[in-house]
Amino acid sequence: MSVLTEKVMTRDWGKPGQNTLKGYKERGGYQQLKRVLDSMQPAQITDEVKKSNLRGRGGAGFPTGLKWSFVPSLEKNTKPRYLAINADESEPGTAKDRFILENDPHMLLEGIGIACYALGAHSCYIYARGEFKYPSSVLDAAIAEAYADGIFGKKLMGKDFELNVVQVRGAGAYICGEETALLESLEGKKGWPRLKPPFPAVVGLFGCPTVVNNVETIAALPRIFEKGADWFSKLGAAKSGGTRLVTLSGSVIRPGTYEVSMDTSMRELIYDKEYGQGLPEGRNVKAVIPGGSSAPVLTPDELDVKLEFDAFKPLNSMAGSGGVIVIDDATCAVRSIWRVARFYAEESCGQCTPCREGQPWMARLIRKIEEGRGEMSDLDTLMNVAQAIAPWPPIGLGNTICALGDAGALPVQSFVQKFRKEFEEHITRKGCPYGEKPWGAYGEFQ
Amino acid sequence: MSEPLFTPAEQKRFDDGIAQLLSHYPNDRKSAAMLPALRLLQSIKTWCPPEGMKLVAERLETTVAHCYEVATFYVMFHTEKPGKYVIDVCTNLSCALRGAEGMLKYLEQKLNTHAGTNGEKVFLRETECLASCGTAPCMQINEDHHENLTKEKVDRLLETLT
CATH class of the missing domain: 1.20.1440.230 (NADH-ubiquinone oxidoreductase 51kDa subunit, iron-sulphur binding domain)
Structure with missing residues (x-):
């Protein structure tokens, strides 16, 4: 049994005041952003992220540091650059980003500070799905706190680097979770995806270099810089660092959102007492959708697959956005x-x-x-x-x-x-x- | 003469809101504020009436057609006045496995309506995944989220609709 040795993303969830600046700072919040600003060059930050093997948690699992490195240098391209955070969580079966926003919004905001400094981006748009009334209200309050405290604004934590962060809410279109549709929507249009290339890293928001990252991806950054890229990398599988948030739904006794080790198997997620606790008496698994509803279905003989990004390829499926839907044998x-x-x-x-x-x-x-x-x-x-x-x-x-x-x-x-x-x-x-x-x-x- | 779209208080809310929104975008990209501007309009009027769309187009220096294109693309914008309570019920797979189809039927009976029919009091809609997969079934009433629903909880919620 592979146990989660250390909580990474959910470590402080539910602790008193964790969704406020005060509570977040009491547990060491914003110290990593401060340290990064004081002691690291942008290129070093990107190198650390590469070393951590952090991969995108939105669905595609693309290496984050590599994505950042596609942004052209300021010598080659003098346009402003943007960070866009994808909080348009709408893949059926997936409910994890909303819990980051609800439980630990400053973890995302600190990550945004680190990422924007690395990318040379002075503006960040957080695109949250329109239905997220409560999560968005928590996030807006956190952004206001960060401005009032002098974290964001003309000087990012006192550094001579302006950073503005704003949340924009969608209005009920799944397609806007696709990164180029998200950019179109941020530009005030209907969400019609763009042909690639050019990729957003070169021609993104308002025609400028833009990185689009998922909430969970960016929220992992403070922890990576707190504990080190090697630590994060070793926590995970060969080519994917860290832990994962998965949403377990459907025919299990205890559905919910769990943080798991990448070494955990699908079977363990479904049956372990820490997670799904199996199916009710007399019922067996008929099918499992492993990574949000767009992930091809698995059958009961395929449940030993590990919950890491590369493990699903041989099964013609994908880890996707971590939405695991269990279908029992009394279901059509x-x-x-x-x-x-x-x-x-x-x-x-x-x-x-x-x-x-x-x-x-x-x-x-x-x-x-x-x-x-x-x-x-x-x-x-x-x-x-x-x-x-x-x-x-x-x-x-x-x-x-x-x-x-x-x-x-x-x-x-x-x-x-x-x-x-x-x-x-x-x-x-x-x-x-x-x-x-x-x-x-x-x-x-x- | 037709009634003005906004009361003076509403007009101020709209003007201040638009000014605030425009401050988030580059000066030559006013129309980027389209989604938040329509949301602002809808928060004031409960929907996006034609006169309001015209106003948004003016302030964002774009066309009324652009407003309609966006308002009709995104399901959360109402281009017709909805009932007082918009009830969105997720019937996607994770919710269906936890009773959502039955819940929708239950709501249709209790509210004496059919999903997709707009009424004066209630507009009941079948909607897509609301990110409550581990806390299914779920629904939203005027964007307020309710999860882990049972008949008892639904009954209590319906009692609050006056």
Whole structure:
């Protein structure tokens, strides 16, 4: 059993006043930013982040230090540079960033100070999803405290370096979690992703070099500089440093958001008493979506996979944003993937034809099968439509501008491939084998 | 003559709010404040009425079409006046596995409405993941978040809707 030896992200959650400046400072808050400003050059900071093996927690797991290093030098590009924080947490199954904002907002703000100094960015926009009324109010209060205390503003903690931080709230569009759609939205437009290249590090917000990082990624920085890059790197797996926040939901006894070691297996997360505590009596795992609903599904024989970024590739899936959804054996697989398909149909931004037309088409076909109106040829159509959006097995690049196409098409293909018999049973029986109760162990509203 | 859009107090809130928002963006990028400006308008009027959109366009030095494009793209903006209480129920997978479909039906019965129908008092909507996956099922009433819901909790919440 791999136990979490040391809490990193959640260490101080729930302690008195931790979501205020006073409480945060009592436990050493802002000392790392101060030390970094006093004793390190920007390039050294980026080197430390590279050494820590910190990887992006938003879904793609891209090495953070490397991402920063793509920003051109001021000699080559004299435009202002920006940091944008992605707090548009909306991948189904994922609920972690909101808890950072609610429990420890200054950890994010201190990280922003460190990152902006490293990047030479004098402005940071935190893009929070529109539905986050409470988390956003906690964050706004924390930003106001940081200004009042002289942390942000004309002189970052007294250093001759101006830093302004502002929160901007979205308005209910999943696509704005995609980094270039986020930038469009920050520019006051509808969230239509941009073609890459150029990448945001070169042409980002207002045409200027911009780094877009997830909340959890930047919130890890104060700890990295407190304990050292080597320490952080060793905590994790070979090529991904630190711990992870995962959200466990669905058919487990104790759903919730947990900090886990990257060495923890999916099985341990589901069954260990510290985490999910297994499924209720008599129920077994049927399927697990491991990294938010866009991650292709796993079956019970694949649960020994470790919760680190590189471990999911051989299974044609991904660690994604850490949203683990457990589906028990009394749940209908077709109904489950219909909910997922419906989501991507709703949230397709409408820019690329395969996604705009394909996602609703897939959702309709799955619904048709679920309701007992399906034919065997529908399964081929379903796979063809999905394949036209993004090929299976995944190659990391679909036929659309952004990854929302893949996000909708790959899970569908994984479900049809792994639960084909159940799809066929719906067709031959002309109805759902689970009848009026498709939602398993906890599916009844009580 | 038609009624003015804002009362004097509302007008001041709008003017001050817009000035504050514009201070966050480069001077030649006023239209970047579109989302927060529409949010401000909606917080005052409960929706984004046509006269309000015109005003936002003027202040942000952009077109009314731009306002509509944005307001209709994002589901949280109302381009038609919504009922007094907008109730958003997540029915995505994590919530569905914890009873969300049943909860939606329960709400439809109790409120005597159908999801997606805008009424004078209540606008009940099926919505997408609200990041309460480990605390499902959940819903929002006028953007206030409620999670770990049961029939008993829903009953109590509905009693507060006057």
